[in-house]
Amino acid sequence: MNNKEKALNLVRMYNFAMIEANLFLDSHPKDQQALEYFQRMKKMHEKAVREYTEKYGPLTASDVDASAKTWEWVKGPWPWEVDA
Amino acid sequence: MWSYSKKLEYPVKIANPNPALAKVIVSQLGGPHGELGASMRYLSQRYSMPYDEVKAILTDIGTEELAHLEMVSAILHQLTRNMSIDEIKKAGYDTYFVDHTAGVYPQFASGTPFSAETFASTGDVIADLNEDLAAEQKARLSYDNLLRLIDDNDVRDPIKFLREREIVHYQRFGEGLRKVLDHLDSKNFYAFNPAFDKK
Numbered sequence: 001m002n003n004k005e006k007a008l009n010l011v012r013m014y015n016f017a018m019i020e021a022n023l024f025l026d027s028h029p030k031d032q033q034a035l036e037y038f039q040r041m042k043k044m045h046e047k048a049v050r051e052y053t054e055k056y057g058p059l060t061a062s063d064v065d066a067s068a069k070t071w072e073w074v075k076g077p078w079p080w081e082v083d084a
Numbered sequence: 085m086w087s088y089s090k091k092l093e094y095p096v097k098i099a100n101p102n103p104a105l106a107k108v109i110v111s112q113l114g115g116p117h118g119e120l121g122a123s124m125r126y127l128s129q130r131y132s133m134p135y136d137e138v139k140a141i142l143t144d145i146g147t148e149e150l151a152h153l154e155m156v157s158a159i160l161h162q163l164t165r166n167m168s169i170d171e172i173k174k175a176g177y178d179t180y181f182v183d184h185t186a187g188v189y190p191q192f193a194s195g196t197p198f199s200a201e202t203f204a205s206t207g208d209v210i211a212d213l214n215e216d217l218a219a220e221q222k223a224r225l226s227y228d229n230l231l232r233l234i235d236d237n238d239v240r241d242p243i244k245f246l247r248e249r250e251i252v253h254y255q256r257f258g259e260g261l262r263k264v265l266d267h268l269d270s271k272n273f274y275a276f277n278p279a280f281d282k283k
Contacts (some may be wrong), residue, residue, distance in 0.1 A: 062142075074140040079085075080131055 014045035112192020114198030123149035
């Protein structure tokens with residue numbers, strides 16, 4: 001696994017933890033431990049997204065580098081491609 | 085992957101329920117020119133699109149269509165809230181009501197359920213983009229026809245927004261098609277399909 005894939009897997013890992021906690025909280029909205037867990041994963045996710053996007057480009061259109069002179073959003077490879 | 089934002093792209097606030105309008109507007113959810121088919125069309129086609137700008141156009145418009153699906157659903161929900169049985173019968177909403185009550189279900193105004201036959205994903209970039217251009221015009225004309233049928237400004241307002249978006253999408257797909265053609269042999273655009281044939 002190359003560095004880009006490693007950085008993306010970190011984003012995936014924290015994002016998936018958020019998705020799981022989100023679903024659990026939907027049916028347990030007062031669970032303090034889950035509330036705290038979600039916030040902790042969210043912080044880790046933000047950090048992982050920042051590290052990924054600085055090196056490898058945006059994951060959402062909102063992540064596009066403000067100083068870039070071109071709309072980096074269109075740049076491939078796109079996620080469904082084998083070389084992504 | 086996708087994430088959900090807890091807002092409509094454009095607000096829907098309908099003061100007066102009116103199931104007779106829901107009967108025709110439902111076509112823009114699951115009908116032949118509806119938003120569900122629109123989204124599935126573009127999100128399916130993008131896998132065989134070889135050019136990055138056009139992959140972005142298909143992804144981003146396909147995503148916006150999901151937001152339009154939500155807006156049409158919100159219109160249907162608000163038009164069919166607090167209905168009495170008398171109002172349901174008078175509006176001719178009984179044939180929908182019997183299967184769906186006041187639920188939101190993607191179907192044609194004529195009652196046919198949503199079908200993937202309403203869109204194509206051919207794996208041929210010229211055929212797909214021409215389908216997309218036609219689809220945006222067909223959605224536009226359905227919104228035009230709805231505006232001919234509807235007087236209530238609370239309903240007209242979000243429908244006018246949706247109609248305008250069809251026109252913008254048509255423009256973007258036209259630019260997408262031009263970019264695709266620029267990559268092809270101008271003497272014979274059909275000499276090879278860049279999504280399948282090798283140069």
